[in-house]
Amino acid sequence: MRLLRGNVFTLGQRILLRKRETSSAIIAMGLLTAAIVPMYSVMNYISEESSSLSKLARVGETYLVLSSNSTSVTDSKLNPTLLVKLSAVPEIEHIFPQKVLDAKLNTFSVFKVRLRAVGNLSGFLHWKNARIDGFIADGPGRANLGAIIARLTKVDKNDRVELKISELTFQVEVVGVFETTTELDSEVIIPLESLRDSLTGETSLSLIEFTLKGSVSANEVLNRLTKILPRNATIIKVQQLNAFLEGVNIQTLILINIWASIVYTIVALASCVVVTRVTLESIYEFSVLRALGANREGILVQILAYTMIVATLGSLIGIALGIVGVQTISTILRWIRPHVNINLFLRPEQALQTLLLTLISSFIGSLYPAHRATYKVYVEQLPQI
């Protein structure tokens, strides 16, 4: 009996696939699927182009440790013992503890400035490739001014200025003016030890800036560091090229997915039409199959299997057609407009995704007409021969 059922199934598929409508259904399904390929190719091209941003920059391995609950760097409070723990990590190349405060600078007028106290100030400014006019502050009562703040306040090296932090006022000598082309240029910088001497009792840090050695695996070290850090501290990468590219690509992907969802709905409807048509055109064949012992479930399986075959062949042809189409378009574009540099391509996983989604949509679309077809009493509808 099982053998007979198997034979009936094969026979049924042969009959359905040999019908005239099958080829037009495969072509129609293929053309629908082919429409998806250019969209994915364009998306890949956009992603590739945005990735070219990475060629413009060398991605560094600098990180910041900040307290996770702070809304500003001046609010951030880290325990100084954290510095000891981080300093013991051999993969860290440079480490600079910093305390950042809002201050007032008294010259000919009062300027609100940001005061940054940095441990190993000399190493820090060298690491930032600072151009220094004068010397690096190396002790209490000495400060360096960023080029922007120096020009704005008209303060030059060797000038003495008054700094006010909260209610505490102290005099500093500007021993050098530096330029780094970073936000430091608008700040006043002093050695961390000087600040501790001036503000007795204030030992917390605002942030710790560190870099990893070039040869180490950043992910591995960061995982280890995360375990060392207390819960209120967080590590942030300074240069976030990958996050940016990912963000931009996700935006494009959302758009393409919205668009593709319309196409897959059309594919589902197309399957509905294909099944309706094949059941209309195969009344005689289904009657024969029923006569040979196929039950309702058997007919349902026949129709669904037929739809899946049509959808698989259609999507494979469509993907191939799409790939050929986009390649032809990009080649023609390059010929007729040599300044156009377009490279459209489809990733293998996208081809597989298209195939699977087409199959799923087709299956869903064919369920209702296939189910209805099984309830038809084929014998009564047999044509009068």
Added chain:
Amino acid sequence: MSLWGFKYLRSNRLITLFLMLTLLSMLFSVTAISSLSFYKSLVNYLGEEEDIVVLYDRNARTPFSGYVPVHLAERLENIKGVIVSSPEVIAPSIVKGEAVFVRGVLPKKFFELHRIKILNGSIFDQNETKSAIIGKNIARRLNLKLNDRLFAFGVLTESYVELQVRGIYASDSFIDDEILVPLYVGQWLRGINYGYVSFIRFKVNKSLINLSEVFSEVMKEGSEHSSHESRLRVELVMSEAVTNFSNKKVGAEIASRLMRSYIDRYGLTEETILILSTAIILFSSAMIAVASETTVTQHKGEIGVLRALGASKKFLKLDIIIKILTLSLFSSLLGTLLAIIFLSFIQVQERLVILSHIMRLQLDLTLIVMSILITPVLVLISLFKIEIK
């Protein structure tokens, strides 16, 4: 004999065809409207008006990646006919984990060139390097309010800045998705020194000077040695003249034309967008033919009865064409309408984002007419081929 009032085409059998045509029309409209909106938004990115000109880096592939000497902005200021020049730096950045474009500007110059409305707060001064004003879209997307502090992390360089939101603005342009900061902050985040900017935008009085005259004036050797202290230099304390820069690298072009030329390098034009959208619907035409044929096959019995009653094949075919064509016209109208509603909805949901900028939907009359007519035309072609048995 008239069959107009005779409903032999059963509505339950027409539903699939109607839905399919509606969706195909919607697909065409969504593809064409969203692509054209993206294209037009990008073209107008640096300014819509014909009197806004950009001094740009000829070697750059995008407006963000080039750099030109900032001292050229000073030269521009001294040319009769140039109303205002605005040096700007575009820095791709990460703010609150999102990809954002930060634009470094000289506020006074920028706001003379670009009309914006401050919704909340105030504009920063060039030397307030810890301040930013943010576009209404980005404020909503990042949930930022007045006086909030934010960290902006560099993408092309290892730098970060902490900024305080001084104001929220609306400009009804792409800039609503950006963060405006003092020029220096843009330079820090972009990783270029104080002598350079991404581009210089300027406004010209076309009755006084033309584009080529402005360009030759700007490019004159030695014109930077002007004793005149420009308004720009007063505002920009870190302005530095760049000496080792080849003038050949710099070009000048009307903003919209420049953006068009950038996009054109990628083969994207209004024509290619329309061709692509039409190709998609033409790809679907086989399915339109199958669906139309299926609809006729479904009504084989009814057609047989009418034939028996004396209706000729030609007459029946004409009647079916008229009825299905009317249906397809309704479905295209509905599809186009649905596409507009759908795109407006996802725009409100801020899902219509590309390169971190929300697209402004731009409806084109030709496109809408095309969208309404293309499906009925395809239906007509496929119905002509059908044989009435």
